[in-house]
Amino acid sequence: MSQFDVAIAGAGLTGLSLTAALLDSGLSIALIDPRAPTRRSFGLTPERDGTELASTVPPRVSAINQRSMNFLRRIASMPEHAAPYTRMRVWDQLGSAQITFDAADAGVEALGYIVPNDAVSSVLVEALDGAESARFHAHEITSCGRQDQSMRVGFEHGDPLLADLVIGADGGNSAVRQMVGMRPLRRDDGQAALVTTLLLDRSLAATASQCFTEVGPLALLPVSTAHPELASIVWSAPAAEIERLLALAPDEFCQAVTYCIADEVGEVLACDQRFSFPLRRQFTPQFVKPGVVLAGDAAHAIHPLGGQGVNLGFADVEKLVELINAELLAGHAPGDGRWLRDYVFDRAPHNIAVATVMEAFNLLYGQSNPALIFLRNRGMRITDSLPLLKMQIARLASGMF
Numbered sequence: 001m002s003q004f005d006v007a008i009a010g011a012g013l014t015g016l017s018l019t020a021a022l023l024d025s026g027l028s029i030a031l032i033d034p035r036a037p038t039r040r041s042f043g044l045t046p047e048r049d050g051t052e053l054a055s056t057v058p059p060r061v062s063a064i065n066q067r068s069m070n071f072l073r074r075i076a077s078m079p080e081h082a083a084p085y086t087r088m089r090v091w092d093q094l095g096s097a098q099i100t101f102d103a104a105d106a107g108v109e110a111l112g113y114i115v116p117n118d119a120v121s122s123v124l125v126e127a128l129d130g131a132e133s134a135r136f137h138a139h140e141i142t143s144c145g146r147q148d149q150s151m152r153v154g155f156e157h158g159d160p161l162l163a164d165l166v167i168g169a170d171g172g173n174s175a176v177r178q179m180v181g182m183r184p185l186r187r188d189d190g191q192a193a194l195v196t197t198l199l200l201d202r203s204l205a206a207t208a209s210q211c212f213t214e215v216g217p218l219a220l221l222p223v224s225t226a227h228p229e230l231a232s233i234v235w236s237a238p239a240a241e242i243e244r245l246l247a248l249a250p251d252e253f254c255q256a257v258t259y260c261i262a263d264e265v266g267e268v269l270a271c272d273q274r275f276s277f278p279l280r281r282q283f284t285p286q287f288v289k290p291g292v293v294l295a296g297d298a299a300h301a302i303h304p305l306g307g308q309g310v311n312l313g314f315a316d317v318e319k320l321v322e323l324i325n326a327e328l329l330a331g332h333a334p335g336d337g338r339w340l341r342d343y344v345f346d347r348a349p350h351n352i353a354v355a356t357v358m359e360a361f362n363l364l365y366g367q368s369n370p371a372l373i374f375l376r377n378r379g380m381r382i383t384d385s386l387p388l389l390k391m392q393i394a395r396l397a398s399g400m401f
Contacts, residue, residue, distance in 0.1 A: 004030040006324075006334055007153050007163035009141055010170030011037045013062070013117065014296030014313040016124035018169060019134050020075045021321045023127070025328060029134040030161055032153065033170075036138050039122045044081060044224050048199060051251040053270035055197040057223050058116040061232045063208070063307030065112040067399025068314040072120070076127040079119040083222050084110035085208040088397065093213045093260055094368065095377035099384040106394035111208070112307070114221040114232060137161070141170075144179040144292075150335070151291045164335030166292045167320070169313075174298035177284060182294065184284040191216070191279040192242040193304055194235040197272040198257065200265065203228035213260045214368070215241045219307065220265055231265075233257070234304050242276050279303060283355060287348075288340040295320060299347075302355040311399060312351055319346050 006022065008015050011033035019031045046055045064072070064082075072079065088111055091098035103111045128134055143154035144166060154160040168176030177184065204222040211218045216237035223232040235245065235257075248256060254268040261268075282301050287294040296313035323339040332338055383389060 001159060002030070002161040003150070004028045004135075004161060004163045005165065006030070007032060007151065007161060007166045009033070009144075009153075009166065009168050009174075009176045010296075010298070011035070011136070012169065012171060012296070013120055013124070013310060014298075014317060015167075015169035016121060016128070017072070017075060017314060018167060018295065018317045018320065020124050020127040021071075021317060022324070023075075023131050023133055025133075025321075025325055027133065027324075027328075027334065030137055030153075030163060031128075031134055032137045032139060032141060034138060034140045036136060037121055037125045039125045040118045041080070041122070042116075042118070044227060044230075046199065046227055046230060048270045051254050051270045053197065053199050053272045055199070055230060055272045057197040057230065057232060057272070058118050059195050059197075059273070059275045060117045061114050061221065061223060062117055062120065062310040063112050063221060064115055064120070064314075065308075065311045065397065065399040066108050066110055068311045069110075069113050071314055071318055072123065076123040079115045079123045081119050081224060082113040082115045083206075083225050084113050085206050085222050086110050087205070087207040088210070088394075089207055089264065090210045090380070091212070091264060092373070092377055092380065093211055094373050095380075097377035097380035097384070098264070099380050099390070101390055101394040101397065103394070103398070105387065105391050106398060106400070107391075108395065108398045108400050111394060111398045114208070114223050116223075141175050141179070144176050146291060164291070164333050168292065168294040168298045169296050170298055172280065172282065172297045172301045174294065176292065177294055177298055180289055180292050182284050182286055182289065182292075184282040186280060186282040188278075188280045190239050191236060191303075192239040192276050193279055194233075194237075194242050194245055194274055194276045196233060196274040197223065198231045198233055198254075198268050199270040200229045200231055200267065201269055202266040204231055204265070209261070209265055211260050211264070213237075218257070218260055219304075220261065221307075234307075236279060236304060239278065246274050246276060281355070281359070283352065288344055290337050290340075291335050293320070293340060293343060300351045300355060303358045308354050308358065312354060315350070315399075316347055319343060
């Protein structure tokens with residue numbers, strides 16, 4: 001039976017970045033996922049046929065803030081097709097107020113970068129190429145529990161392995177979380193998100209936009225510096241509304257988006273294939289146990305409003321690596337568990353605060369009460385008139401606080 005210092009379940013962005021960040025620690029690492037991560041190189045060569053668009057942009061992209069990008073550069077490299085946004089604009093379709101944030105005012109290079117998830121995975125896989133301390137196991141985990149002083153991880157096929165520490169980075173439906181008895185608090189209110197790429201009649205000018213529409217928040221994200229008229233969108237709404245939007249013909253969908261954004265962003269000329277996924281928010285109150293810790297979506301999954309989910313995952317990874325390396329310097333094994341409380345005290349308050357703010361905004365802007373519409377627009381105008389407050393919000397959004 002193989003023995004490792006750390007077993008990481010999940011080869012998504014959290015698991016891959018954690019493995020890459022631990023390569024220099026001297027630990028032996030097992031990275032476990034049924035599907036082997038691969039490097040993918042792709043070019044952005046959009047083609048338009050009327051209102052139909054073949055953008056070649058992958059449907060899933062992430063808004064990676066400046067702090068997370070700095071972290072990726074340290075452990076890997078700058079992902080391909082990372083489109084920076086230096087300005088952020090937010091407005092209410094049911095009102096006349098808007099607020100803007102600028103990277104220069106916050107003293108940062110960019111507020112963030114819009115990057116295809118495949119591009120982030122690729123640079124992390126490249127960083128792991130040839131690493132002697134990390135070994136990939138293409139297996140599905142079927143059991144995870146204590147065996148003497150170690151954690152035993154079992155598979156449907158193949159021999160089990162032992163590890164001093166198991167890190168569950170296997171997403172919102174974490175098998176590790178379930179197997180070790182960590183129970184998440186879930187919220188499912190019938191919301192879903194639609195994602196696609198649009199072609200606009202003008203450049204986005206490195207500006208990320210958020211429109212609170214009548215049915216839910218619509219984010220328009222600059223996805224290419226070479227093609228600044230391309231926008232990746234995430235539209236959150238009740239599942240029935242998302243189904244209606246998916247069923248529209250391309251020209252009708254373009255008109256529906258234009259109706260929401262024309263005055264601020266411009267006209268939608270064409271749209272790519274549309275996809276959707278359910279929105280299920282959850283938080284695991286107890287995300288550490290002796291020999292086990294959760295990170296990323298396995299510990300918390302939040303509303304996509306604000307695009308902070310992936311950044312919370314990278315922040316989890318940074319703190320885990322910091323604490324594990326400190327334990328090693330003190331002569332302790334990572335599975336000793338002396339540092340687990342510090343991880344909880346550091347990450348839980350921040351993750352809960354971000355999730356709460358996202359939920360509050362989603363609920364506030366999901367109301368059509370005239371009094372609430374007036375108050376939220378009034379609040380937006382006041383905030384936009386306070387430069388120091390806007391600077392602090394911009395720094396929070398960029399992660400550089």
